[in-house]
Amino acid sequence: MAGLAKEFEQLGCWESATEEENIVIYGMDFEDEKVFIVFTDDMGKTPVDAKASLVAACYSEDDCFYWGKELENFAAWQHMCNEYKPGSSALLHALEVYELPKNKTK
Structure with a gap:
């Protein structure tokens, strides 16, 4: 799968194909x-x-959903990964408290 596979891998993410949805997801373990x-x-x-x-x-670890977060784009995730160690508590916290930028158009 092309797309962002290489970019996610460079940030320390893994790649997995899902049988049910027939898609590829990217993830990171904490x-x-x-x-x-x-x-x-x-x-x-x-x-x-x-x-x-x-x-x-x-x-x-046993696949129970805890929370979800929308990020503006891949660059937002990339920025967090550059600020905090992949898989660290600090990175997980930064992701959990992330807020979408305010719309600057009027």
């Missing part, structure tokens, strides 16, 4: 918190456009 994050586009499909919204969903 072992200290015993959770993982998966990323899709805003339609629940494989992210392929770096400028489109990105959706992060947090799950427990």
Whole structure:
């Protein structure tokens, strides 16, 4: 799968094909918190456009959904990964409290 595979991999994310939805998701494990994050586009499909919204969903190790977060785009995730160590508590917290930028058009 083309798209953003290489970009996610460079940030320390893994890639997995889902049998049910027949898509590829990207994710990151946060072992200290015993959770993982998966990323899709805003339609629940494989992210392929770096400028489109990105959706992060947090799950427990036994696949229970905890929370979800919409990111402005891939660059927002990339910025967080540049600020905090991949898989760290600090990165997970930054993602959890992330807020979409305010619309600056009037």
